[in-house]
Amino acid sequence: MADKTIKKDQVKTMLNKIAQSNQLIAPIQVDGITLFKPVQSGEGVVLDYQNALVPPKDYFFPQSEKMFSYDITDPSWAIKLAEGVPNRVLFGARPCDVKSILLLDKVFDAEFRDDFYLDKRNKTTVVAISCNECRHTCFCGAFGISPGEAEGADVLLTDLGDKYLVEALTDKGVSLLANFSDLLTDDDGSGKAAKEKAVAPAKDKQMKIDMEGVKAKLDNMFDHPMWATESMRCIGCGTCTFVCPTCHCFDIVDFNNQSSVGYRYRCADSCQFANFTRAAGGHQPRPSKKERTRQRFMHKLRYFVDRYGDFGCVGCGRCLEKCPVNLDIAQIINKVKEVG
């Protein structure tokens, strides 16, 4: 499909239309914080935000999610699967967060396909938005991500001043745009060049991190003393894993609330917590902060590459911005390159 444009004052109408037949999830301001939330209309949706406090990962892999319910007094122990989600449009995701969904696909859409994830993934159309600016913590370029591209999204919007360039990237995207074709104008051919110009600041100003040789170096750094030194200031709060768009670790818990009827849910868990790997009987392969800090960086930068062929980081910068003690993955990458 040829590229289109939409006038900025038409975006709200477009969102209203989307919300009529889909659950619309879009960035809004909540108490001064940008978050992806389900909204009833285009009212209040912000598209000039830099990045949301937490990634939209929650709409594919929720922070906590009911899997099924049961009644332990039922002699047959019949279990009832939780319901799926309605058709959704995730609107306004940044290219780094879109890439993170492709990385989550490698985990959940693999052997033992995870239906709880796939149900949401298959029913969600992703509308991404290019970055005209970047935060001081952004380094998506390190992982081959461009502020003006969004592989994995169905539609990509780019802010061109008084209008957005609208690119349909998939058939799903074409179908979505067909619902409001009256709001779209054919691009006059200048769109792509204007996009390059628009995203240039985000490309140029972001942190430049070169990943060349990092994985090979880490292959021989399991016993390196830097893990002990770097982990000393970690307070084990798990914020890095909470805000990370690619972290996928979870726990499975039964909740009865002192009743016979309960449910089994799964919820995000963190490799930074000691209980994560502690087994009944006391077996604990990661007994201190050193092992847990090493696990987080090794998982993103070495193990994920070995297992899935890609880095488990998208350079969104959330963990290094939010870490209370400045345990900074960009600094760690640079340190790995420096140390002997």
Added chain:
Amino acid sequence: MCECKTREVASPLLPHIATVNKIIQENENIRSYQVTFDEPGILENFGNLPGNCGMLSILGVGEGMISITSSPTRKGMLEFSIAKVGRLTTAISELNEGDKIAIRGPYGNNFPFEMMKGKNLLIIAGGIGLAPVRSLIDYALDNRDDYGRVDIFYGARTYDLLTFKYDIFDRWPKIKDTHVHITLDAPDPKWDGRIGFITQDWVEESCSAENTIPVTCGPPVMINIMLKLFKKMGFKDEDIITTLEMNMRCGVGKCGRCNIGDRYICVDGPVFNLAQIQKLPPEY
């Protein structure tokens, strides 16, 4: 099982409901549970191989990964031997015959029973570590002519802590070319057999590295000693088989806690050979 039709495929995280048909008290702390699935066809198609695990749960308590101790050659049930250790296994230890248990699986890889064909088996187990290798032992003994001599060395701290007494004393020693060697860590009034740890001299009285595959399973400290013992006996790293254990939650390679390096024990393990283990970071 599932009443909701809004989804395309059943999630691998949904268990099947099963009934505990028989409970065998192995010792003060360990019981074996023979179970069958309530829904017809599940057991027949379960497809477990020797060494696989099952994710067992009591609804309202939680889930845990337990090795399947029965061989697939033993039809009509699955058997699990479980020590009372934590919250879930305590709840399981309170089950009665006829009670329900939820199971999903089978998970993990299996002992290389095809590669072992035509070879002698040297199996060294400690304590509850006999449970996982028992599936292999029974598989080999139920296909007796496919395998050579089978030597089982089994150690426990006390007489009472020996599990599967009916197998080690009554059943296995009566099978052709099968030799069970038992030792206790310390003298015990109920025991007039061998006392002491499993040593190379003792093992070499019955076995050599010639045409033999060694397997060990037990507490980590014992596994480490046995891996060294196998090396000294002249076995190749690729032939030395053991199992690794980590805390697991999902069993399907997604929840992220049972990794050693880039390998997930729940899908890539629990069975590894020494050459594979030497490539992993030493974090287990």
